[in-house]
Amino acid sequence: MNPRRVSKPIQIGRVTIGGNAPIVVQSMTNTDTRDVMSTISQIKELEECGCELVRVAVPDMEAARAIQAIKRVISIPLIADIHFDYRLALKAIEAGCDGLRLNPGNINQSEKVKAVVMAAKERNIPIRIGVNAGSLPKTANPKLPVAQQMVVAALQQIRLLESLDFDLLKVSLKAFDVPTTIEAYKSIAQKIPYPLHIGITEAGLPRTGVIRSAVGISTLLYLGIGDTIRVSLTAHPREEVIAGYEILKSLNLRQHGPILVSCPSCGRAEVDIIKLAEAVEEKLAKISKPIKVAVMGCVVNGPGEAKDADVGIACGNGKAILFKKGKKIGVVEEKDFVSALMAEVEEF
Numbered sequence: 001m002n003p004r005r006v007s008k009p010i011q012i013g014r015v016t017i018g019g020n021a022p023i024v025v026q027s028m029t030n031t032d033t034r035d036v037m038s039t040i041s042q043i044k045e046l047e048e049c050g051c052e053l054v055r056v057a058v059p060d061m062e063a064a065r066a067i068q069a070i071k072r073v074i075s076i077p078l079i080a081d082i083h084f085d086y087r088l089a090l091k092a093i094e095a096g097c098d099g100l101r102l103n104p105g106n107i108n109q110s111e112k113v114k115a116v117v118m119a120a121k122e123r124n125i126p127i128r129i130g131v132n133a134g135s136l137p138k139t140a141n142p143k144l145p146v147a148q149q150m151v152v153a154a155l156q157q158i159r160l161l162e163s164l165d166f167d168l169l170k171v172s173l174k175a176f177d178v179p180t181t182i183e184a185y186k187s188i189a190q191k192i193p194y195p196l197h198i199g200i201t202e203a204g205l206p207r208t209g210v211i212r213s214a215v216g217i218s219t220l221l222y223l224g225i226g227d228t229i230r231v232s233l234t235a236h237p238r239e240e241v242i243a244g245y246e247i248l249k250s251l252n253l254r255q256h257g258p259i260l261v262s263c264p265s266c267g268r269a270e271v272d273i274i275k276l277a278e279a280v281e282e283k284l285a286k287i288s289k290p291i292k293v294a295v296m297g298c299v300v301n302g303p304g305e306a307k308d309a310d311v312g313i314a315c316g317n318g319k320a321i322l323f324k325k326g327k328k329i330g331v332v333e334e335k336d337f338v339s340a341l342m343a344e345v346e347e348f
């Protein structure tokens with residue numbers, strides 16, 4: 001795994017992005033921001049599952065104003081997502097947002113950008129320059145590969161903000177196409193010192209979207225690129241947070257709640273491993289501490305295959321061996337498989 005790219009850290013509320021800070025998991029609400037109660041309720045739910053930064057859509061002035069009431073009761077920093085109308089950014093800043101996302105594809109007149117930058121500067125509010133392959137600026141050169149067009153669009157906006165003596169920047173270059181996204185980030189990572197928000201945009205429904213996002217995000221993270229991630233899914237945003245942590249855990253970049261190791265099962269298994277693993281997964285969802293738990297289909301290979309698990313169960317015909325760190329600690333009856341395993345997990 002490549003060493004992490006060195007980036008200039010920024011502060012969004014109490015959360016640091018870039019530098020040596022842990023890679024931050026973020027998401028975006030899908031409620032109507034003007035519906036303050038629903039938006040607060042969804043943000044609270046996201047906080048509970050570990051979301052560290054939340055973005056809300058700001059399609060009009062009412063949504064911008066709603067930020068003030070939302071901010072009063074949430075604990076994580078809030079980023080206002082602005083398209084088309086720079087005045088919405090000004091209002092969101094006034095309402096107390098902690099960060100802004102601007103799309104250079106649709107707010108690019110320098111006077112308007114300047115007004116937003118001056119207001120952000122006054123309050124130390126970082127801005128993400130969020131380039132999206134689907135909404136490139138009209139000035140983009142279609143003869144260039146899309147990845148390059150994205151890089152050029154970002155650099156133009158970055159240079160404009162730098163000329164205004166503003167460097168509280170974070171940058172994203174998202175496309176649906178994974179290789180395009182990777183190429184764009186690899187290119188910009190060498191050209192700017194700012195932290196990078198990475199993700200695959202419009203990745204789809206969870207079954208395919210999680211895979212597409214994991215392939216793109218983890219390739220970049222493995223290359224040392226990326227300071228904050230969002231998994232964009234057509235689903236409740238809690239799924240994005242869960243998937244985000246799973247990606248980071250897979251690369252040993254963050255610890256967050258349990259890791260479930262379960263064997264694929266084979267002709268040697270004498271219990272329904274899928275059912276058992278699902279039951280254990282459901283119980284583990286309520287645990288926040290990091291612990292590695294194994295559910296294995298047979299006593300022959302189970303403990304050995306999962307020897308780095310903290311606790312586990314290896315099932316036989318009607319009975320199972322409980323093990324800790326690959327060592328046998330007891331035998332349990334089939335009716336007690338889940339409860340006995342969970343008792344060990346609790347004790348651990």
Ligand code: SF4
Pocket residue numbers: 263264265266267268269296297298299300301302305
């Ligand atoms: Fe098959 Fe046993 Fe390995 Fe599971 S642990 S895949 S049942 S050999």
